[in-house]
Amino acid sequence: MICLAVTYLMKPGTEDEVVERLKKLTDATRLEPGCRFYLTHRSTTEPRQFFLYEQYDDQAALDFHRATPHFAEHVIGGLMIHAETRSPAFYNPLTD
Numbered sequence: 001m002i003c004l005a006v007t008y009l010m011k012p013g014t015e016d017e018v019v020e021r022l023k024k025l026t027d028a029t030r031l032e033p034g035c036r037f038y039l040t041h042r043s044t045t046e047p048r049q050f051f052l053y054e055q056y057d058d059q060a061a062l063d064f065h066r067a068t069p070h071f072a073e074h075v076i077g078g079l080m081i082h083a084e085t086r087s088p089a090f091y092n093p094l095t096d
Contacts, residue, residue: 014082028070034061
């Protein structure tokens with residue numbers, strides 16, 4: 001299993017669009033084969049900060065996710081454009 005945690009700080013004024021994109025991205029991603037878990041969060045103290053936690057069966061499932069139309073539309077065409085900063089980190093679980 002592969003776990004990915006991504007923290008974004010979005011440009012001011014983009015928060016409402018980001019929330020809508022994350023809702024659509026989450027719904028579509030959860031239907032993908034190999035996606036075990038996908039949850040998006042918004043900071044309680046910094047409204048421009050968002051956190052995504054993702055789990056995939058393996059690298060092939062993550063690669064599949066990154067090749068989907070919804071990833072292109074909402075991540076490449078949305079989150080990446082509106083991001084002031086982006087901090088991804090990969091993790092391996094100690095147990096399954």
